[in-house]
Amino acid sequence: xxxxxxxxxxxxxxxxxxxxxxxxxxxxxxxxxxxxxxxxxxxxxxxxxxxxxxxxxxxxxxxxxxxxxxxxxxxxxxxxxxxxxxxxxxxxxxxxxxxxxxxxxxxxxxxxxxxxxxxxxxxxxxxxxxxxxxxxxxxxxxxxxxxxxxxxxxxxxxxxxxxxxxxxxxxxxxxxxxxxxxxxxxxxxxxxxxxxxxxxxxxxxxxxxxxxxxxxxxxxxxxxxxxxxxxxxxxxxxxxxxxxxxxxxxxxxxxxxxxxxxxxxxxxxxxxxxxxxxxxxxxxxxxxxxxxxxxxxxxxxxxxxxxxxxxxxxxxxxxxxxxxxxxxxxxxxxxxxxxxxxxxxxxxxxxxxxxxxxxxxxxxxxxxxxxxxxxxxxxxxxxxxxxxxxxxxxxxxxxxxxxxxxxxxxxxxxxxxxxxxxxxxxxxxxxxxxxxxxxxxxxxxxxxxxxxxxxxxxxxxxxxxxxxx
Numbered sequence: 479x480x481x482x483x484x485x486x487x488x489x490x491x492x493x494x495x496x497x498x499x500x501x502x503x504x505x506x507x508x509x510x511x512x513x514x515x516x517x518x519x520x521x522x523x524x525x526x527x528x529x530x531x532x533x534x535x536x537x538x539x540x541x542x543x544x545x546x547x548x549x550x551x552x553x554x555x556x557x558x559x560x561x562x563x564x565x566x567x568x569x570x571x572x573x574x575x576x577x578x579x580x581x582x583x584x585x586x587x588x589x590x591x592x593x594x595x596x597x598x599x600x601x602x603x604x605x606x607x608x609x610x611x612x613x614x615x616x617x618x619x620x621x622x623x624x625x626x627x628x629x630x631x632x633x634x635x636x637x638x639x640x641x642x643x644x645x646x647x648x649x650x651x652x653x654x655x656x657x658x659x660x661x662x663x664x665x666x667x668x669x670x671x672x673x674x675x676x677x678x679x680x681x682x683x684x685x686x687x688x689x690x691x692x693x694x695x696x697x698x699x700x701x702x703x704x705x706x707x708x709x710x711x712x713x714x715x716x717x718x719x720x721x722x723x724x725x726x727x728x729x730x731x732x733x734x735x736x737x738x739x740x741x742x743x744x745x746x747x748x749x750x751x752x753x754x755x756x757x758x759x760x761x762x763x764x765x766x767x768x769x770x771x772x773x774x775x776x777x778x779x780x781x782x783x784x785x786x787x788x789x790x791x792x793x794x795x796x797x798x799x800x801x802x803x804x805x806x807x808x809x810x811x812x813x814x815x816x817x818x819x820x821x822x823x824x825x826x827x828x829x830x831x832x833x834x835x836x837x838x839x840x841x842x843x844x845x846x847x848x849x850x851x852x853x854x855x856x857x858x859x860x861x862x863x864x865x866x867x868x869x870x871x872x873x874x875x876x877x878x879x880x881x882x883x884x885x886x887x888x889x890x891x892x893x894x895x896x897x898x899x900x901x902x903x904x905x906x907x908x909x910x911x912x913x914x915x916x917x918x919x920x921x922x923x924x925x926x927x928x929x930x931x932x933x934x935x936x937x938x939x940x941x942x943x944x945x946x947x
Contacts, residue, residue, distance in 0.1 A: 536596070536636070537594055537595065537596055537635070537636040538594065538595050538596070538597065538598055538600065538601070538633055538634065538635055538636060539592075539593075539594050539633075539634055539635075539636050539639075539644070540591075540592070540593050540594065540595060540600070540601045540604070540631050540632070540633050541590070541591075541592050541631070541632050541641075541644045541645065541647075541648045542590070542591035542592070542593075542601070542604070542605075542629060542630060542631040542632075542648065543588055543589070543590060543591070543629070543630045543631075543648050543649070543651075543652045544568070544572060544588065544589040544591060544608070544627060544628070544629050545587055545588050545589075545627065545628045545629075545630075545652060545655075545656075546564075546565065546568065546587040546588075546625055546626070546627060547587075547626045547627065547628050547656070547659075548624075548625065548626040548856060548859060549561065549586060549587035550856075551856045551859045551860045552564060552623060552625070552859075554860065554861060554862075555623075555859070555861075556618065556619075556621075556623065560618050560619055561618075563618050563619070564616055564618045564623065564625065565583070565586075565587070565589075567616045567617070567618065568589065568612075568616065568625060568627070569581060569583065569589060571608075571611055571612070571616075572589065572591060572608060572611075575604075575607055575608060575611055576591065576593060576604060576607075576608075578593055578594075579591050579592060579593040580592040580593065590648075591604075591631075594636065598633055598665060598667075601631045601633045601663045602663050604631070605629045605631060605661050605663055608627065608629055609627070609629070609661060612625055612627045624859075627661075628652070628655045628656065628659075628660075628661055629655070629661035629662075630648060630651035630652035630654070630655040630661065630662050630663075630664075631648070631651065631662075631663045631664065632644050632647035632648040632650075632651050632664050632666060633663060633664065633665050633666060633667075634647075634666040634667065635667055638666075638667070639666055643666075644666075647664060647666055650664075651663075651664045653726060654724055654726055654727075657724075657726050658724075659851075659855070659885070659887075659906075668719070668720060668721060675731060678723070678727070678728065678731060679731055679734075679735050681717070682728060682731060682732060682735065682737055682741075683737055683740075685715055685717070686740065686741065686744050688718075690715055690716050690717060690718065691713060691714070691715055691716075691741070691744065691745075692713075692714050692716060692913070693711050693712065693713055693714070693745065693748055693749065693752065693913075693914065694711075694712045694714055694911035694912055694913055695709045695710070695711055695712070695752075695765070695911060695912060695913075695914060695917040696709060696710050696712060696904060696908075696909060696910070696911040696912070697709045697904070697908055697909050697917070697920065697921075698710065698882055698902045698903070698904040698908075699902060699903050699904070699908050700901060700902050701892075701895070701896050701900060701901060701902060701903060702901070706761070706763060706921060707763070707764075707902055708763050708764040708765065708766060708795065708902075709763055709764075709765050709766070709917070710765075710766045710767075710768075710797065710904065710911075711745065711748075711749045711752075711765055711766065711767045712725065712768075712911050713725060713729075713741070713745050715728055729770075733770055733772055736772075738770045738772055738773065739772075739773060739776060739779050742767070742769065742770065742773060742779070742783075743779070743782060743783065743786070745767050746767060746783060746786055746787075746794070747786060747790075749765050749767055749792070749794065750786060750787070750790035750792040750794065751790075752765070752914050753765045753790075753792040753793060753794065754790070754791075754792055755914070755918070756917075756918060756921065757792070757793075759918055759921065759922065761921045762793060763793065763921075764793040764794065764795045764823055765792075765793070765794060765795065766794075766795035766796065766797050766823070766825060767794070767795075767796060767797065768796075768797045768798075768827065769796045769797065769798050769802070770802065771798070771799065771801065771802025771803070771805055771810075774798065774802055774803065774805075774806075774809070774810040774813050774814065775805065775806050775809050775810060775813070777813070780813045780816055780817070783817070784816065784817065784820045784822075787820055787821065787822055788820060793821075793823075794821075794822050794823070795822060795823035795824070795825055795846070796814075796817055796822055796823070796824055796825070797825045797826075797827040797848070798814070798824065798825070798826065798827060799826070799827050799828050799831075800826060800829070800838055800839070803838050803842065804838070807838060807841075811838075811841050811842060811843075814842060814843055814844075815843050817843075818843040823845050823846065824842065824843055824844040824845060824846070825844060825845070825846035825847070825848055825882070826839070826842065826844045826846070826847045826848060826879075827848050828848065828850045828884075829847050829848055829849055829850060829870065830849060830850045830852065830853055830866065830870065831850040831852055839877065840877060844879055845878075845879055845880065846879055846880050846881070846882060846902075847870070847874040847877075847879045847880070847881050847882070848881075848882045848883075848884055848904075849867055849870055849871075849881065849882070849883050849884060849900075850884060850885075851884040851885020851905070852885075853866055853867050853870075854867065854883045854884060854885040854886060854891060854895075854905070855885045855887065855891075857891045857894055857895070858888065858890045858891055858894060864894065864898075867883070867895070867898060867900075868898045871898050871899050871900055872899075875899070880901040880902060881899075881900050881901050881902070882900075882901065882902040882903065882904055883895050883900050883902070883903050883904070883905075884904050884905060885904075885905050886903040886904060886905035886906075886907045886908065887905050887906045887907050888907060889907065891907075892907060
């Protein structure tokens with residue numbers, strides 16, 4: 479039985495449970511049935527997807543997506559019928575919180591939220607309100623369950639954006655939210671990197687010369703030694719008019735227009751300089767950068783990268799994915815061996831997220847394996863993920879590699895990984911990605927004492943501390 483608060487009839491006629499579960503459970507139901515608190519007449523048909531938004535003199539229109547990010551884990555735990563009731567509860571909470579919104583269940587775990595407002599700030603206010611709302615567990619069949627929600631909202635001035643673009647931008651914003659594991663509001667009035675690819679492509683080549691690129695660093699902590707062992711460098715683009723352009727928007731574009739080589743060489747040069755600064759501070763850490771699969775087949779890039787590392791005398795690591803090797807295994811493995819021979823540490827990134835081949839794994843000159851956060855973030859709420867993680871740790875150790883768990887955000891996950899024998903952890907529990915000056919300060923303050931009396935220990939801080947820092 480679901481709670482009484484969410485089974486009250488909307489508009490006095492139809493219950494939240496009926497509205498939410500019909501598109502999920504009925505074999506012949508339309509998956510795009512719309513739930514509207516304004517009028518049940520509006521709920522009979524979905525809004526036209528290709529009609530432009532009507533022009534207006536003022537105001538904003540918002541198209542949001544809400545996603546149960548732990549839907550799969552919940553379904554495995556409580557079953558299909560009860561998880562459908564849980565989706566109904568989620569719809570009911572959103573409907574009660576945003577009575578003027580038009581809600582539409584799309585797919586198994588996503589809800590579309592459309593509403594209008596007088597100011598852009600109303601979108602963020604709605605996201606914040608819903609975030610607080612779902613901090614309270616959802617009760618299904620008399621038992622409380624934690625629901626992890628992601629919200630993504632595309633915002634545009636009324637009359638200035640066609641609805642088809644608004645839909646595309648909402649979906650793109652949700653992709654960004656999944657990558658960053660946080661809710662995101664996008665303002666289309668200042669332009670959108672996802673939509674205007676041609677302009678962005680032209681500007682990408684000039685961004686390095688104009689010093690629009692910068693780096694953030696995310697530390698990795700060695701669990702047993704209780705110290706920062708290394709860090710990952712993450713490139714960012716501060717566009718002069720668009721604001722912050724996220725890697726998910728410009729890295730694939732850089733690969734597409736063959737600018738990934740110059741961008742990676744710039745990153746390597748900057749990392750070498752920063753690594754020398756950190757070493758001078760007394761923290762001689764290895765700093766890793768991500769290497770595109772395109773570059774593993776580029777002999778000119780390999781020669782230039784090796785020359786930079788030799789000249790810079792810095793401790794550098796390259797993170798590569800298994801799928802990048804599959805393109806041309808013979809050449810890629812040969813080039814990785816050249817990197818290893820000049821002292822570059824090779825790490826296998828996002829292990830388990832793609833096609834994992836033991837045949838390639840045993841041939842790679844890798845010294846570190848990074849378990850994808852997909853498995854780590856559900857470690858304490860899934861039956862299968864702990865088995866996968868534990869077996870991956872054992873496999874890596876058998877191949878004489880250290881293991882890093884990505885996406886560590888809770889003390890419970892850290893404790894479980896420690897018991898499993900994981901070597902290093904990376905995630906918001908330790909630190910979000912931060913600029914070089916903040917990273918130097920972070921290292922100097924030495925937050926890694928794990929004693930019970932050290933209240934400043936980073937391990938005692940909730941994930942929300944670093945997300946809001």
